[in-house]
Amino acid sequence: MVQSLEKGSILQNESSSIVYNTQQLNLWYGNHHALKNIDLQIKENEVTAIIGPSGCGKSTYIKTLNRMVELVPTVKTSGQILYRERNIFDADYGVEELRTKVGMVFQKPNPFPKSIYDNIAYGPRIHGIKNKKILDEIVEKSLRGAAIWDEVKDRLNTNAYSLSGGQQQRICIARCLAIEPDVILMDEPTSALDPISTLKVEELIQELKQDYSIIIVTHNMQQAARISDRTAFFLNGEVVEFDDTDVIFSTPEDKRTEDYISGRFG
Amino acid sequence: MKYVNHKSVIKRMNNRLIINRVFKTIFFIATLFALVTLGILFYRIITQGVGYLTPEFFQNFGSRFPAKAGIKAALVGSIWLMCVVAPVSLILGVGSAIYLEEYAKKNKLNDFIRMNISNLAGVPSVVFGLLGLTIFVRTLALGNSILAAGLTMSLLILPVIIVGAQEAIRSVPQDVREASYGMGATKWQTITKVVLPSAIPGILTGAILALSRAVGETAPLVVIGVPVIIQFLPENLLSQFTALPMQIYDWAKRPQQEFQYVASAGILVLMMFLLIMNSIAIFIRNKFQKRY
Numbered sequence: 001m002v003q004s005l006e007k008g009s010i011l012q013n014e015s016s017s018i019v020y021n022t023q024q025l026n027l028w029y030g031n032h033h034a035l036k037n038i039d040l041q042i043k044e045n046e047v048t049a050i051i052g053p054s055g056c057g058k059s060t061y062i063k064t065l066n067r068m069v070e071l072v073p074t075v076k077t078s079g080q081i082l083y084r085e086r087n088i089f090d091a092d093y094g095v096e097e098l099r100t101k102v103g104m105v106f107q108k109p110n111p112f113p114k115s116i117y118d119n120i121a122y123g124p125r126i127h128g129i130k131n132k133k134i135l136d137e138i139v140e141k142s143l144r145g146a147a148i149w150d151e152v153k154d155r156l157n158t159n160a161y162s163l164s165g166g167q168q169q170r171i172c173i174a175r176c177l178a179i180e181p182d183v184i185l186m187d188e189p190t191s192a193l194d195p196i197s198t199l200k201v202e203e204l205i206q207e208l209k210q211d212y213s214i215i216i217v218t219h220n221m222q223q224a225a226r227i228s229d230r231t232a233f234f235l236n237g238e239v240v241e242f243d244d245t246d247v248i249f250s251t252p253e254d255k256r257t258e259d260y261i262s263g264r265f266g
Numbered sequence: 267m268k269y270v271n272h273k274s275v276i277k278r279m280n281n282r283l284i285i286n287r288v289f290k291t292i293f294f295i296a297t298l299f300a301l302v303t304l305g306i307l308f309y310r311i312i313t314q315g316v317g318y319l320t321p322e323f324f325q326n327f328g329s330r331f332p333a334k335a336g337i338k339a340a341l342v343g344s345i346w347l348m349c350v351v352a353p354v355s356l357i358l359g360v361g362s363a364i365y366l367e368e369y370a371k372k373n374k375l376n377d378f379i380r381m382n383i384s385n386l387a388g389v390p391s392v393v394f395g396l397l398g399l400t401i402f403v404r405t406l407a408l409g410n411s412i413l414a415a416g417l418t419m420s421l422l423i424l425p426v427i428i429v430g431a432q433e434a435i436r437s438v439p440q441d442v443r444e445a446s447y448g449m450g451a452t453k454w455q456t457i458t459k460v461v462l463p464s465a466i467p468g469i470l471t472g473a474i475l476a477l478s479r480a481v482g483e484t485a486p487l488v489v490i491g492v493p494v495i496i497q498f499l500p501e502n503l504l505s506q507f508t509a510l511p512m513q514i515y516d517w518a519k520r521p522q523q524e525f526q527y528v529a530s531a532g533i534l535v536l537m538m539f540l541l542i543m544n545s546i547a548i549f550i551r552n553k554f555q556k557r558y
Contacts, residue, residue, distance in 0.1 A: 068444065071444070099448055104444075106448070111442075113442075114463075122449065123449040126449065126459070175445070179449050
């Protein structure tokens, strides 16, 4: 905890590269205190992994970053999350605007029951792009960005449901890229995928970080170690430790982090 | 020590298999009973009515003489009636369902409303007839017009449409809604572009059943005072009219034997009417399903 606060003060000096600055965030589901005094700074063009055992609040945290958590009716929050130095809980900050800049990829692949093309074009269309030529270009660029263009370019009009689970998830990533976000949130994006598809998605994340800031929740510690630059360890709604991934996985400060990483619990 | 005594299991096996077979037979007989009854009914109606299904039957208005009696006014009246019932009940019903499922907060008042909509579906049609008589025919002074009857019928089938549409909307998985919200779509965009396209086949299935009920329903029309013998076609929504079930009801209660046959012919027309309506709805449903 001390470690992460120190880190925070160092990071604040270079605030231009901070995408998300979470300050004293608390969140309750009804009476259940799910997130406790979270302080986290997330940097630009990095992959930030959030690890922790089930029920530690890591999914809740990532869903708070684009305010998807508010779909649960009993949610209450306090504290603030600054996205590019603007508090996302401000009354005049519309969730629609926030979510246009912060895309999300979900745990289970959730393409729409529409054609591959319509899935990718969905985001641009809802934001008012009607020009067919521009849409075509966005679809191709997004599918290339998600490394699935070659697999689907000949069947853009087939139903996205006809693809395999791994392909569906990359379609979902492409759909997210189509709104040209700044940050991509990924909530256990590979937990429903087989090892080969997982590998493809992981490679993709490595490529995407050139252009996007990525925050990924994962159950899989090897995955966090493989793909992330920095790792936050959550336990019982608190951030136990937040540091460079190398440090977390080699010389963690906190005993609980070490226990979790070495597989003693969780 | 073993808890499962395989010898006694095998001894009892025969009994279990017999009971299995007995129940299979009982259920088969139950199905057969319904099918046979329906078959006999069909047979009787077709043999009695088919002789009266002449081109003149469709061109003549009602008459005191069975040979001259026709179904023109009732058939056209039923079509007019559906032109009121279908849009009114679909717009109100689907609208309510969207509100209840997508917008309304989960609180006690809304739970109460949800529960009572299901209860409304069980209210006898005569009661809806009385409601229509009081509100539309008398208070709003619409008389026994197509509009008054159509609005009454809409009220009658509204609960069925709402419940059906609610279930269809609820069956759209939450994660595709999340995908849509996650890209910055508004609630309305999510409803029109994601929820409704997936829910439309289900909504239409409920609507088919409800509209079929409205075509065949007689009691509310009797209560409203829809006339039976009409010698003209309706000109607008405020015209008087008669409908297929009213006409059949009137013929069937007449003493002359020939009118029973005319009634059978009327029933055949009503059934064809229902069949055409259902086919159109199924066609629309399949068209929507093919999109994905």
